[in-house]
Structures are given as structure tokens and as C-alpha cells.
Amino acid sequence: MKDLIIWIILWFLVWGIFNVKIRWSIEKYKSKKFVWWGLYFAISFIITYFWFNILAKTYINQLIMGFIITNSLGMLLSFDRKYYESFRKDRFFILFMSFNILYQQTAILIVMLLLKNLIGNAYSNLIFGLFFIGIHFPLAFLPWSKLKYWILGGCFFGGWLFSYLNLNFYYGVVFSFLIHYLFYAWQIHYLKDEEKI
DSSP: OHHHHHHHHHHHHHHHHIIIIIHHHTGGGGGGHHHHHHHHHHHHHHHHHHHTHHHHGGGHHHHHHHHHHHHHHHHHHHTOHHHHTTOSSOTTHHHHHHHHHHHHHHHHHHHHHHHHHHHGGGOOHHHHHHHHHHHHGGGGGOTTOTTHHHHHHHHHHHHHHHHHHHHHSTTHHHHHHHHHHHHHHHHHHHHTOTTOO
């Protein structure tokens, strides 16, 4: 239970610091701000991974594989004029989003394993779907997030799917990593503004 509480505190600290401080303090860097965005989530990944190393180390190869594949996709999308031409700001945002997904997928995997260890056979993908809604609930209070209610509704399905893939398939972590990234890529393209997600 102690590890789960630490995880929850760490999750809300990472997102709280990002949304209250980091997101706005890097605005001055203009087109380079997404490099700092990526660096922030890379540091968040390192802290989370090493804090929960015993749980996460079995999956590190899959996490790195997912990161490499999504980085490659990000490079392709960053140079695809049809994809980025209508963005309001920086086309390279989608490239640095892979660092965000690396942090999120690592944190998600760790909390699944913590919950599974804590509640044993009572753990189910549905329980994680509900938990996933809970940890995304602060989105409802972010005024710039256009699709917040749609995302909250989708969190249940996303949580269920990530849990199912991660815990039932050998390369499940890679698949969930790709699904998570492609969801962001579609969402950013749909909104035409990479900061409104």
C-alpha cells in the first residue's frame, strides 16, 4: 500500500509541476520549448523507473523498443507536410511527445503491477480502467484542454486496454505504447493545436 501511495503522490507531482509551472515557464523558448518539454518527461521517466526499479526492470526492453518506434514515427510525422501544416505552433511537438509517452507508459505499467500485487486475484482490467479515470480526473479542471470530457470517458477503455495488453501479451507494452502515441498523434492533428490536448 505504501508503494501505491508513493506512486500516486509522484504521478500528481509530475503532472502538477508540469501544468502549473513548467508548461508556462518554457513558453519563452518558442520553437525550442518542446525540447524542454521532452527533457522534463525524460527526467520524470528516470525518477519513476529507478524508484520502482524492481517492478519495472523486467519491461525495460519493451519500453525502450516502444520509445524507439514512436520516435521514428515522430520523425516521419515531423517532416510530413500534410500532417503538420495546419498546426498553430511547432511541428516537432509530435517528436518530443514520445518522451511524454515513455513516462506515462512506465508509470502505468508500474501501477498495474502494484495493484495486481496489492489485490491479487481480485485485480481485473476493469478495476484498472476505473483507476485510470481517477488519475486523469484533474483534466476536468484544466481550462485549455478542449477534449477533457471525451478523454475522461475514453480513459476507462484506455485503462482496460493497456492493462489487458500489458499483462496478457509478450509485447503488450510495445503495443500499448504505440496505441497511446498514435492516439496523441490523431488528437493533435484533429485539434490543429498541440497545446489543447
